[in-house]
Amino acid sequence: MTCANHTSLPVLNAKDFTTDQDVRWCPGCGDYAILTCVRKVLPKLPFRKEDFVFVSGIGCAARFPYYMDTFGVHSIHGRAPAVATGVKLANPDLHVVVVSGDGDLLSIGGNHTMHAMRRNLDFTILLLNNKIYGLTKGQYSPTSEFGKVTATTPFGSIDYPINPISLAVACGCTFIARSIDIDMKHLSVVIQRAIEHKGTSFVEIYQDCNIFNHQAWFYASQKDTKADATIFLEHGKPLIFGKDRDKGIRFHQGKMEIVELGNGVTESDLIVHDETDHSLAFLYAQMSHPQFPEPLGIIHANPDKPTYDTLVQKQIKASFERHGEPDLQTLINGNDTWEIK
Amino acid sequence: MTCANHTSLPVLNAKDFTTDQDVRWCPGCGDYAILTCVRKVLPKLPFRKEDFVFVSGIGCAARFPYYMDTFGVHSIHGRAPAVATGVKLANPDLHVVVVSGDGDLLSIGGNHTMHAMRRNLDFTILLLNNKIYGLTKGQYSPTSEFGKVTATTPFGSIDYPINPISLAVACGCTFIARSIDIDMKHLSVVIQRAIEHKGTSFVEIYQDCNIFNHQAWFYASQKDTKADATIFLEHGKPLIFGKDRDKGIRFHQGKMEIVELGNGVTESDLIVHDETDHSLAFLYAQMSHPQFPEPLGIIHANPDKPTYDTLVQKQIKASFERHGEPDLQTLINGNDTWEIK
C-alpha cells in the first residue's frame, strides 16, 4: 500500500496513461490540449503509475479522470479537494491531482479549495478556467468578467469576478502558477513542477470553451495581443514583456508600474522575479488585463512549509513513540474499572 | 415596504434596540461589549429602527440577533451571508448586518462570505473572531494559531490559519476594517462607518472567549503589549506605532518594513495610510503578529464601486423602460400561438 523507495521504475509513455474510453469533449475544446499535456508529463516523473490518483468534481473539465489510466474519482460538484484530502489522509504516498473547472472549484467548491490551500495538503489542483459553466450550457462563473451576457444574465452579469491567483495567495498556498491551454510547452513545465511540489500546488489554466465562451482568452492566446497582455515569469529574471520585449515592471511606492525600457530605464530597475517571495505573489495577484499584463508561469513556490500530510504522520509517529505498541484491551478497559466476582 | 426619504426620525437610544430576552453569554465574554457597542451605534445612524435586519448563523456570536430589538434571523450554521443576500434582493432599502463567529463565517460559511464580498452586496459583516468554536465547547477554528491545543487537537492543530483580512482583500471587498472588543470607542467608530458604507463592509473584531480561549488576544488587548502589537490606521496619517510612538512602517522594495523613528528616519519616510488604496490593503493583509503590528481601524474603503443591490435595481429599471407596463396575458401567450375555432 505504501510506495516509497522504488528502486526501478518501468519506462512509460503517454499511451500508458490513456484509457480505452473515448474522450467526449466538444471538438476544439481546450481541455484536449491539457489532457495531452498531462498524459505526457506523468511518464517524466519518477513515480509509479499506480500511485497516481486523479480526483475531480463535476463539469466538462471534471471528466478528466475517465481519460487517465490511473486511479481516479469523478466525485460530486465542488467537492474534489475534500475527496483528495481523504485520499491523502489514508495514504500520503499517493500522488493526487485534482482537475476541475472554475465553477466547480470556485463557485460551489470555493470553500474546499480555500481550506485545502491553507492546510497545505500535498496535492495538485489544476483549475481549468474557461470563465463559464460548460457542462450546464453556458451560465456565467465566478471568473466571468463583469457584464458578461450568458444564459442566466441576459442583461449582463453584475458579479465582480474573483481572481483565482489572489485567492490562492490569500490562503497561503505554497505553489501558485498559471498557464494556458494553447502553450503546451509552458503548460508541461508548469504542471510538472506542480506535481513535483510538496504541498498544495495550484495551477490556473486558461482554457478555451469552444462552444460557450470561445473568445474569452483571445487577448492571452492570439498572436497579435498575447505578448502585451501576458508576461512570462522566470525565477531570477527581470519582469520584461511586450512583442519587442521593450516593456518592464518596476516598483513604485509599493506598487507595480509598467515602464518602457530605454530612456534611462534599464533592466536593473525592474522587479526580478523571485518565486519564493510570498509578498511578491500578493502583487502579481493584482495584475490583470487590460491594466497589466497577466503573469504566466510559476508565481510562487515555497517547498519548505511542512505539508498537512507530513504533520499528520509526524503526530502519529510521536504518538507511537509515546504510547508504544497499542493494546486494544487496555484501551477498552480504561482507567476506572471494578470487578464483580 | 420601502423606506427611503424619511423626513423625520424619532430620537432613539440603546434601550430602544434592546429586547426583553436575557443575554445568555458566559460572564466575561467579549460579545457583551460588542453588543453594547452596536446598540449604542444604531441610534446614531439616520435610519429607522424597523429598517434594520440582523442576520446570523450558529454559534455563541450568532445569538446576537435575539438581543437586538430589530428584525432578525438566527439562521443555520455558515449561511448568514446567503440569507442576508436574499433580504437585500427583496428589499434593498433595509440595513442588514450579519453578525457571526469565525467558525461560522470562515469555516462552514467561508464560501458565502467570499461570494458576498466579491459581489459587493450592500450589507455589513461583523466577524466576531475568538479564534475558537465557542458554542460547541472549544474546538479550533480556521483562525486558530498553528499548534493550538483544543478538544479536537490534543497534540496541537496542524492547519495554518487563514487571515480574514487577506481573504477580504482578495475578494475585492469594498470596506475592510478591524477592531477589538475591549476598545469600545474605536469599535463604535468602525462599526458606524461599516454600516454607513455602501457595499459589503467587513469588520473583523477580536473577541475574547472567556471560557475556551481567554488569552488568545492578550497581545492585542493587554496594556504592556498592545502598543507594540497593534497599529491604528488613520486615513491620511503616517503609520506610526509603539508605546512611545517611535516606530513606523515604510516601503522597502514593494514590501513593508518596520523602522525606528529618529536617526535620520522621519515621519515623511513612512507610509501614509490611504483607505481608498486597494493595493495598500494587500500589504496590510500580510501584517501579522509577532512579525508586524496588526493593523486596527479602517483598512480599506471604496464607496464608489456600484453595489450588487444597486445593479439589480438598475437592470430592473432598464427592463421596465424597455418593456413598459408588463402584461401577463401577453407573456403567457408567447409568440407562437394558433387558434382553434
Added chain:
Amino acid sequence: MTPQPTQTPTEPTTLDSVVIRFCGDSGDGMQLTGGQFTDTSAFLGNDFATLPDYPAEIRAPRGTMFGVSGFQVHFSSHDIFTPGDTVNALVAMNPAGLKANIEDVQPGGIVIVNEDEFNTTNLKKCGYPQDYNPLLDEQLTSNFTLVCVPMSRLTREALTESDIGAKAVDRCRNMFALGIVYWLYERPIESSVRYFEEVFGKAKSKPEIAEININALKAGYYFGETAELFPSRYRVLPATHPPGLYRRISGNKATELGLVAAAQKANKKIVYASYPITPASDIIHGLSHLKHFGVKTFQAEDEIAAVCAAIGASFAGDIGITGTSGPGVALKSEAMGLAVMLELPLVVVSVQRAGPATGMPTKTEQADLLQSFFGRPGESPCIVIAPCSPSDCFMMAIEAVRLALLHMCPVIFMSDAYLANGAEPWLIPDMNDIPPIEVTHPAPLTSPGEDFLPYKRDLETLTREWAIPGTAGYEHRVGGLEKQAETGNVSYDPDNHHEMVRIREEKVARAVKTIPPLEVRGPDSGDALVLGWGGTFGSITTAVDQLRAEGRSVSSAHLRYINPFPSNLGEVLSRFKTVIIPEINLGQLRMLIRARFLIDAIGINVMRGRPFNVEYLTQRISEIMDDSSKGQDR
C-alpha cells in the same frame, strides 16, 4: 408559400397518429428540427407530445454514440398523452443516430437516412465492424422501409448560389431532412419559413442564415415530391380540440410562467434563487428575462446559498423560490428545515432526474419523492405537489405559490426531466379567470401598541402572521431553535416542543382543506385502480383508457397533491379491489399509500430514464389484474 403539387399525387393514406423521431449528432440541430416539426403540427391542429433526448455531454466528438441527440414527436388527430412507445418514422442524420435508435422503430416503419454520412470514418466511430455498412444489411432493408437520401450532397447543391461558407451550408442538412418529412406528412412549410425569417432575419440580423435554411427546407420538400421515394404520403387530420388560443409549451416553460402568474396574482415580487443544474436550469434562464414582471433572479454560488437567499427574501416580504434537481435538493435540505421552523413561504422546484448521485443527469426519474417528504432531520413537514403534464406545470406552479403563501411553509414542486423538456399543445387560460392570491402583512403601528406575537396563529389554518422588515412596531426575531408558542422566543421547554412539533404537522395537514379532491378517470369503483403521480400521467392514462376500451374494469387516478393527500383518497382507494401504482422508482408513493391505508398496493417499477412504455404498462396492468397471487413487479 408551400409549393403547390405539380403532378397529381396518389391520394395520401390517412393515419390516426404518427410518431416520428429525428436523430443525429449533437451538432446536427435535431432539437430545432423536432421543435419546428412540432410547431407546424400544432398549427395544423394536431394534438402532440414530444420527447427530446439529448446526451449529458455538450457536444461529444462528431459521429460518436455519446453524441447522439434525438427528438421525438407524437402527433395525432385525437387526444394523446405520451410521446409514443414505438417510432413510425425515423430520420437518422448519421450512422450513430441510426444505430442508437433503430431498435425503437416499429417493424415496417419508415427509416430515412442521410446516406452521405455512412462513410468508413463515421461507421467506425460508432463502432460498426470494419467493412460493414448497415444500409446494405438485409436486416435493415427487409424489416423497414429504408429511404437513403444523399442529404449532404443535395443540400450543398441546393445552396451553391450562397457564398456563406461550407460549414454554414452543411448545417442546413437538417432543414433538407425536415423538408422531406414535411412533404411526406403533408405539412406546410410556412410556419418554419416564418420562424427563420423572424429569428435570423430580424432579431439577430443574419438574413443569409435565414435564407439558406429556408432554401434547404424547400429543396427537401421538392425532393420528397419529385423523387418518388415513398410508397405513399400520409395525412394526420386535425384533432378536435376545444376552441381557443393555443401554444406549444414545455414543463419548464410552464413552470416559469406559472410562477410569474402566481406572483402577479399575489401582487408580490419573486426572488428566484438558483444554481444551474440539468434539467432545472431553463427555469432560471427564462425568468432572468422577466425583470419587468418583478422577477429577480439570483444565480447563487451553490444550492445552499440559493435556498438561503430565497428564505431571506421571504423574510423580507418577497416570494422566495429556489429551483434545482435531486442533488441540489439534498444540499438544500438543512435550510428547508429552517424554513419549516421559521414558518415562512418558500417554493422549492425539484426537477427530478435519474439518480442516485450524478446518475444520468439528462434522463427522467421519479425517485426523489421520499426525499421531498423525509429528507430533513427532525419532524419537518412540507407540502408536496406534482404537476402531471408539461402544461399542468403552469397551474401547479401557481398552486405551489398559493399554498406557500397561505400556509406559511415550504412547498416542494416535483417536476421531472420528462415534463420539463417534453411539450404539448396548451389551451392558454385567460389570466382573468385565475383568482387572486390574497396575502396580508400587518401594517405599521403608528403608536406604540401591543407587543407583536410572531408565532400567534390563525385558528383556522394555524399559520402565523407575516410581518416584514420595514414595518414599524413589528420588529421580531426568527431562528432555527425551537420556539415558544406565540412569542417565538427560544424555548427548551419539553411540553412546548411537543406541542410545536404537533402544530407544524397539523398546519400542513390542514392544507387539505383548500386542495381539490382526487378525481377518478373511468368508473369510480371496479376491479383495479391505477394510481400515479407526476410525469407518468400520460402513459398511465393511455394504458388504462386502452384497457378500459378493451372492456376491463379498471380506472385511473393521478395525485397532483401528495402531502397532504386529498381528503377523499382513502375512500377512492377503498372502492377498488386492487390498487396498482406504476412509478419510475422502486415504489415510493406505493410505500406511503401502504403505510397510510394498509392496502396491498402493487407496484410497477421500471427505471430506464424514460417515460413508461405504454404497451409494457398495459400488459403489466392486465397481468396484475389477472394474477391472483399479485406478486410485486420484478
Added chain:
Amino acid sequence: MTPQPTQTPTEPTTLDSVVIRFCGDSGDGMQLTGGQFTDTSAFLGNDFATLPDYPAEIRAPRGTMFGVSGFQVHFSSHDIFTPGDTVNALVAMNPAGLKANIEDVQPGGIVIVNEDEFNTTNLKKCGYPQDYNPLLDEQLTSNFTLVCVPMSRLTREALTESDIGAKAVDRCRNMFALGIVYWLYERPIESSVRYFEEVFGKAKSKPEIAEININALKAGYYFGETAELFPSRYRVLPATHPPGLYRRISGNKATELGLVAAAQKANKKIVYASYPITPASDIIHGLSHLKHFGVKTFQAEDEIAAVCAAIGASFAGDIGITGTSGPGVALKSEAMGLAVMLELPLVVVSVQRAGPATGMPTKTEQADLLQSFFGRPGESPCIVIAPCSPSDCFMMAIEAVRLALLHMCPVIFMSDAYLANGAEPWLIPDMNDIPPIEVTHPAPLTSPGEDFLPYKRDLETLTREWAIPGTAGYEHRVGGLEKQAETGNVSYDPDNHHEMVRIREEKVARAVKTIPPLEVRGPDSGDALVLGWGGTFGSITTAVDQLRAEGRSVSSAHLRYINPFPSNLGEVLSRFKTVIIPEINLGQLRMLIRARFLIDAIGINVMRGRPFNVEYLTQRISEIMDDSSKGQDR
C-alpha cells in the same frame, strides 16, 4: 478513609433503587458531581443509568434559568434500564436549579438546597416574584423533605486554611454537597478522593485543587453525619451482576471504542472525518487521542468536506467514517449518494438531537430515522442500524464497520443524545472474543494481466472488489454517473440503469443474511408486542417488564438492525394481536412497519427532548391494549 461513624446511627432504610438529581448553575460542576456519584455507585456494585441534562448555552449568566445544568443518576440493587422517571432526592445548588427541577421530584422526596444562594438577587434572576422565597413556601415544605444547608458558608469555613483564593474555594461547594449525599446513601468517599488525587494531584500537578476538593467532600460527609438533618440514612445493596470486570460507559465513548476495536479487528486504519456538532463532537474528541491505534481524525471545514474526505479515505483503502447529528447528515446527503454509487465502505455516525432545524441541540430525539432511509435523491439504499443502550454502542459500532466492509456500502449508525451522554455499567468484553473482520484487496499484478473489472460482483453478496490505489494493474475510475455493470464505465443505457438500481437495492437487502434475527423479550406470542428501536430500549423494556409482571400478555422487541429488517421480523409481528411502537418522533418506524407488513401498528409518540417517562409508557400501553378502538396517540 471514609470517616468511621462516631456515634451509632439509626439503622439505615434499605431501598431497591434511588433516583437522585444534582442541579445547579452551569458553572457549579454538576456534571462532575453526578459523574462522581455514579462512579462510586458503580464501585459499590449497583446497577445504574444516568441522564446528564445541560443547556445549549455554554455558561449562561449565573443564576438564570437558561444556565441550569443537571445530572440524574438512577442506582439500584437490581437490573435497571432507565435513568428513572421521578426523582427521589434532589440536590439544588441555587434557586434556578430548584425551580427548574422541583416538579420532577416525587411527593415526599428529599430536597437538599444550598440555602446561601437563595438571596434576593438570585431569586430575582430566576424570575421569582419579589419578596418570595420558595424555601419558605408551605407548598415546598409540606410536600417534600426539605433540607436547607448553608453550603457556601460551610464550604468556605471548611477551607479557611487554604490560601488558594475565594473563587476556587467556592467552586468546591459541589463536593460539599456530594459529601452530604454520600453520607445519606452510605457511599464511601474513597473513589472520589482517588479521582481528585489522580486528576489534579498528578497529571495537571495542581495538588492544592485536589486538596480543597477532598476537604470539602469530607466536610460535607461529616456535616451529614453530625447535623442530623435527615430522618434516616438509606442503603441500596449491590446488584447481582454477572462476575467480571466492569466500567462505566457512555454511548459516545462506547461508539469511539467500538470503531477502534472494529478497525483493529479488520486490521485497518480509520479516517474519522468530522465537523464539530452537539451531541456528536465527543467522538472526534476521544478519537483524536488515539493516533497510535491507527486512527486519523480530521476536523473538516464543514460536514460536506468531512464525508467527502471519508469517501476519499475509503477509496484509498482506509475505513472512512464520518460522524455528525441531523443537520450535518442533511448536508452530507448528496455525498452519501455518491458513496452508494461508488460502492465503497462508509460509516456515518448520526447522533440524533431534537429538530427540526437547530431545534433543541442538547436534547434527545429519534426523528432522523426516515432521513437516514430516504434523505438522498434517487434510489439510494444504505444499511441502517441503531444501538439500543449506551454500552450497546460498542458492539453496534463494530457491526457498522463490519457491514460497511462486507457490503461495500454506506452504513448509518443511529445513536441519539440520550445514548450519547447517558452512562451505564458495562461488563467489558474480552477483545479476543470478538471475531476478526475479514477484508481483502486484490494484490498487485506482477505481469500485465486481464483488465480489471471494478464493478464485477461477488455472486453471493453482490459486492464488488475493493482495489486500492498503489496496486499495480488495478488502475480504475469510479464516479457518480451511472455505471455499466462490471466495467464500471459511464453508461446511459436504459436497461443497464434499471439493472444497476436493482442490484444496489438487492445488495443491501442481502445484508440480512449476516444480521441476527430479532429476539422477543417475554412470550413469543400474545396480545401485544411493543416494538422499539434505538435509545428507547430502556424505557420500553422497563415498562413492558412491569406490565408483564402485572400479568398482562405483552412482550417487547427491539430493532437494532433497521435496514434491512431482520429476516424474522414479519413472522414475529404476526404472532401478536396488536403491535405498539413507541418512538420519540411522530411515527417513523411505525410507517416503515405499516408499509412493509400492512399491520395496523399503533404509535406512542412523545417528543419532549427526553427519554420516555416509563410510567406514561406503561399507562399508554395498557390503554391501547384495553382500547379496542385503538386510536393513535395524541
